[in-house]
Amino acid sequence: MIQTDFMRLITADYIFPISEDPINNGYILINHDGEIVSLLNEAEFSKENFENIPLEKHHGIICPGFVNSHCHLELSYLKNLVPQKKGLAGFVRDLQKIRNQHSEKEILLAIEKAEQQMYDNGIVAVGDICNGNSSFSTKAKSKIKYYNFLELFGFENDKADEIYNRALLLSDELVKTAGLNADYSIIPHSPYSVSDKLFKKIGESCYAKGNIISIHNQETKDENTLFKSKSGEIAQMLLSFGLNLDQWNPSGFNSMPSVMVHLPKCNKTLLVHNTFTNKEDIEWVNNYSKMIWWCFCPNANLYIENALPDFSIFKNLKNRLTIGTDSLASNHNLSILEELKTIQNNTNFFSMDDLLKMATQNGADFFDYKELGSFEKGKKPGVNLISNVDLKGLKLRPESAIKKLV
Ligand SMILES: [Zn+2]
Structure with missing residues (x-):
């Protein structure tokens, strides 16, 4: 006999538990704490007596x-x-x-507004890049779970120690001010913005602490050109920043394999963007490490580069694909659903179940958030409703919308 006080019983055309196949006209029972109590199909539901719990009936998909x-x-x-x-x-x-034309107050207000937008858009956890401390106070009082990536830049070897020590100070401040949301790793920004020495320092420290790693990867074609031939727009950009590339030698390979060798093989590593990643890169890195995850931020790719990753080459990595929104500097909103629409509209390699898994379980696996990601009994994953869906073809429509139910 289930104790049903303060429980919620929710049904919709489809429930996508992620941990099992989608349930047509399924039911989900949740306790006052947001914990999944049970998941039922129509036949199982008809055998139970839930008379004292009001039924919340929705049209669309619950995930x-x-x-x-x-x-x-x-x-x-x-x-x-x-x-x-x-x-x-x-x-x-x-x-x-x-970058430096706004007051602290304006920056903080924008952060709080964006954080509320993520909450309303059904986001329950975020891997967030930090260069400074401006987001820490918002995180301290947030209902969203945050993992902080303290991101380092520095193309000159002789500045590596100084840059790394600054990150340690920032991490102290994070731990003091972000309350329960102070988990962090110190990570490299990208292959083209971090010196070999700084890469090694970051890699050694992540290895010693067992930290997860995230790095921007192959976001532009000229990132590969820099490492292949020390030319192209990224090389020009570095020179325009006054950096001296005389001592820097191109590896002759694409950017990702050139720098991954500085990072540990046994730490979970998230490669972000992958817009100009090719089949050989994927093969190379999967041979190098068994701990690689991939993050797509398609709307930011369209905003910045007007290009998208070749999704077809990732079709065998469905358990390792995750979704990111990138920032409001390069996106119109912070909505995972909008990212999924863009992927669906540009490839037919992924089913609705695949897409929703990228948006939920795969990210939870990467961050090791065991309570999140699926409707397994005992988890507290949050509950989203996606309405205005093509239910026959199980496809998102341009007008598909998200509502946070739990
Ligand atoms: Zn980014």
Whole structure:
């Protein structure tokens, strides 16, 4: 006999538990704490007596809360300010020009608004990039779970110690101010913005602490060109920042294999963007490490590069694909559902179940958030309703919308 006080009973056209096949006209019973008590199909439901619990009936798909595995909450104040489709080098240059024109108060208000938007969009956990402390106070009082990636830049070897020590100070501040949301790793920004020495320092420390790692990967074609031939727009951008590339030698390979050798093989590593990753890169890195996850941020890729990853080459990695929104500097909103629509509209390699798994369980696996990601009994994953769905074809429509139910 189930104790039914303060329980919620929710039904919809489809329930996608992720841990098992979708249930047509399924039912989900949740306790006052958001914990999954049971999941029933129509036949099982008809045998139970839930008379004293009001039934919440919805049209559409019910799925667990979303995990946003790549965001930069601290850049929220740059919404609609960076011009679109100018390529990564152009984006970074434009970003540098407008970065210091806002007050602390404006930056904080934008962070709080963006965080509320994520909550309303059914996001329950976020892997968030931090360059500074501006997001810490919001995280301290947030209902969303955050993992903080303290991100380092520094292309000059002789500055590695200084840059790393600054990150240690930032981590102290995070631990003091972000309450329950103070979990963190110190990570490299990207292959083209971190020196070999800094890479090694970060890699050694992540290895020693067993930390998860995240790195921007192959977001632009010229990231590969830099490592192959020390030319292209990223090389020009580095020179325009006044960096001296005389001592830096290209590896002759693509960017990702050139730098992954500095990172430990046994730590979970999230490669973010992968817009210009090819089949050989995937094969290489999966031979190098068995701990690789991939994050797609398609709407940011369209915003910055007007390009998308070749999704077809990832079709055998369905358990290792996650979704990120990137920041409001490079996206119109922080919505996992909008990212899924873009993937669905540009490839037919993924079913609705695959897409929802990328948005939920896979991210939860990467961050090791055991309570999140699926409707297994005892978990507290959050409950989302996706309405206005094509229920016959099980496809998202442009007008499909998200509502957080739990
Ligand atoms: Zn990013």
